[in-house]
Amino acid sequence: MAKISAKLVMQLRDKSGVGIMAAKKALVESDGDMDKAMDLLREKGMAKAAKKSGKVAAEGLTAIEVEGNNAVIVELNSETDFVAASDPFKQLLSKLAKLLVEKQPADVATAEELSFDDGTSVKQALATTTQQTGEKISIRRFEIVKKNDGDHFGPYLHQGGRIASLVVLEGADDATAKDVAMHVAAINPEFMTKDDVPADRLAHEKEVFKQETLNEGKPEKIVDRIVEGRLNKFLSEICLADQDFVKDSDKTVAEYVASKDGKLKSFVRYEVGEGIEKKQSDIAQEVQDQLK
Structure with a gap:
């Protein structure tokens, strides 16, 4: 069995939002595999899917x-x-x-x-x-x-440049593009539309939702319908076009842009240091102490 370090437990705790002991138990069951541990927690209804996993x-x-x-x-x-x-x-x-x-x-x-x-x-x-x-x-x-001549850039910097988003709209105007860029900075979509989500990612998420639903004891004849609903909700949370627009939650982002005679074309979002790991301080020791 893999050694479960305090640092690994801390990372799963931060990623999943569960307690320290629940995180440790999931890591033990998954033999230290972070992704499998996260899936186990989700199947038990203890954690939500992480849209983008970023290290420190x-x-x-x-x-x-x-x-x-x-x-x-x-x-x-x-x-x-x-x-x-x-x-x-x-x-x-x-x-x-x-x-x-x-x-x-x-x-x-x-x-x-x-x-x-x-x-x-x-x-x-x-x-x-x-x-x-x-x-x-x-x-x-x-x-x-x-961009093309009829397109519009939407540049936006948040927190003095800690987060940056750059949107391109076909049609509409600069103000609309800026609004969408602010949304991207705040909500952090992963894909533009559902069609952009890789097939293997869809299959994985569907299987996790199925196990979660079965673990809840739902009748088998309605499991597929529940899974489909949960999968659609998940996709609407990670795909820009289908997300509720932050400035008008009665519209999706795509609907808002369409109301301004435009169409979503592309987006890029950077958050400083996402995916880069740097030294941990005393938090790791805090976790270690609680695991003793």
Whole structure:
């Protein structure tokens, strides 16, 4: 049997919202497999599906730059929020966003070889800012987004750049696109429509809902109908088009955009450090103490 560490229990507790002992029991039953443990908790009705599992975040900021029919969304990382709030860091991020939307490099490695107007390469600028701040500064990721003449960009930064969202609408107007970008930042959709959800993901979720429904003791003849309803509700929570619009819950996002003579085309959402793991502090010890 795999050793169940306090750190693993803490991660499942944070992801599922269940108590420490319930998290530990699920990990023991699943032999330390986080995904299987999460499914076990869901089947028992103890946890909801996580839309996007993010590990503990690193620090930094995001930025969006729009130039004509081109835009870029970029994340620059530091080691602490103190450095991310510093002038050298913010100045580099601003210059970087402008350069990226102008040159449109294919990837981070290519971007680092680009040069600013003063002849300094991006790689050199990263090294200089690292020396100035005393922390490693690095480009995490970026995405170039394009639109047609009749489309509209909706850029939005939340919490000073901790979260960034960039939406493209076909038709409508800039104000509507901005509203949808704010929704994306707040609600964090995973897909644009139900058709974008991979078949294996649908099959997995359907099986979990089936086991959950059977465990509740529902009559077998109505299980499929209940599962279908739960699956549709789950999809409406993770797909942008079908989510209730935050500024008008009587409409879905797609319906709101349609009411403005527009159509959803694409979205990108960045949250600083999502998926990056950094050192844990005394919380792990707190969990360890409770498991003794």
